[in-house]
Amino acid sequence: MNNIVCSKCGSDNVRCEAMVNPNTKEFDHFTDESFYYGWCENCGLGTALTDKEEIRKEIREQYDRFKEENGCEPQYANCRIVQSDSGQVRDVRIMLSPDTGMADNGIFFYCHTLEELFALAIPGKGSFTLTECYSFALLTEREEMERQIFKCEVDGKHVTVSGREILFFYGQHYGIRPEELERYATEYFCHIKHYREHGYPLLDRSLVKGILEKEERMAKGETISFALQISFLWHVRVTKEDDSRYAPYRYALNAYCLDNPQCFDRRYTTLEKALLHCLNRFNENATVKNRYRTMEEYLAQK
Numbered sequence: 116m117n118n119i120v121c122s123k124c125g126s127d128n129v130r131c132e133a134m135v136n137p138n139t140k141e142f143d144h145f146t147d148e149s150f151y152y153g154w155c156e157n158c159g160l161g162t163a164l165t166d167k168e169e170i171r172k173e174i175r176e177q178y179d180r181f182k183e184e185n186g187c188e189p190q191y192a193n194c195r196i197v198q199s200d201s202g203q204v205r206d207v208r209i210m211l212s213p214d215t216g217m218a219d220n221g222i223f224f225y226c227h228t229l230e231e232l233f234a235l236a237i238p239g240k241g242s243f244t245l246t247e248c249y250s251f252a253l254l255t256e257r258e259e260m261e262r263q264i265f266k267c268e269v270d271g272k273h274v275t276v277s278g279r280e281i282l283f284f285y286g287q288h289y290g291i292r293p294e295e296l297e298r299y300a301t302e303y304f305c306h307i308k309h310y311r312e313h314g315y316p317l318l319d320r321s322l323v324k325g326i327l328e329k330e331e332r333m334a335k336g337e338t339i340s341f342a343l344q345i346s347f348l349w350h351v352r353v354t355k356e357d358d359s360r361y362a363p364y365r366y367a368l369n370a371y372c373l374d375n376p377q378c379f380d381r382r383y384t385t386l387e388k389a390l391l392h393c394l395n396r397f398n399e400n401a402t403v404k405n406r407y408r409t410m411e412e413y414l415a416q417k
């Protein structure tokens with residue numbers, strides 16, 4: 116059984132550099148890089164060579180060592196691979212768990228079992244060949260959080276978000292702990308992601324006119340939604356409450372910034388006042404002059 120083969124096609128018809136005694140022609144040893152720059156007669160190319168049995172042994176040893184030192188199963192392997200098409204050599208991380216389906220930076224491939232990892236070391240089977248296994252390891256706490264997936268329903272639609280998206284939206288300074296991630300995900304961020312992707316119409320003159328025209332026909336509990344561009348992009352919902360508990364207020368406004376975590380909630384006596392406040396960029400600072408004193412002024416403007 117010839118174990119040293121071309122990492123591209125698996126052929127054992129290969130050549131590599133070695134140190135020999137020039138007088139006796141006696142073989143001494145392979146040079147350090149000899150498996151790296153081998154020659155495959157089958158491919159007719161210089162390719163990396165690999166020792167199928169050696170790599171299998173290496174994976175097993177590294178795996179056993181990890182379990183002995185850590186007392187748990189590893190989550191991924193640090194490996195060297197050779198791409199079959201380009202012959203490019205890369206150091207990558209291969210997970211020992213199924214793919215979450217979300218873009219996962221820094222993970223090259225997913226194996227479900229150790230057996231699948233062994234199989235990657237057999238050339239000619241897939242798009243790459245595993246040629247070395249350096250070590251097994253665990254993900255960091257942050258990486259674990261980034262890989263988590265949350266699902267929730269917003270306005271009757273299923274929304275899926277990853278921990279990575281949530282951590283990116285809130286930024287480092289929020290210092291979200293693993294046990295808090297789900298709370299951040301479902302209560303707030305799923306809505307933000309949904310609003311971003313759903314493409315609500317931007318509040319402009321024709322939308323303002325349209326909303327005001329249908330005000331009379333708006334039923335109690337009905338909601339209108341639109342996008343509002345201030346410095347950041349916002350998602351705004353205005354609901355006709357008509358609830359005596361909030362009299363004289365009849366309309367509730369809930370606005371969510373889509374670029375960073377901030378929201379805004381108010382009640383208004385009329386729909387016109389709610390929209391005017393949006394057009395005045397939610398200005399509540401008495402020393403800052405409103406852009407529009409009245410809706411007429413906004414609508415009359417060229």
Ligand SMILES: [Zn+2]
Nearest residue numbers: 121124155158
């Ligand atoms: Zn070959």
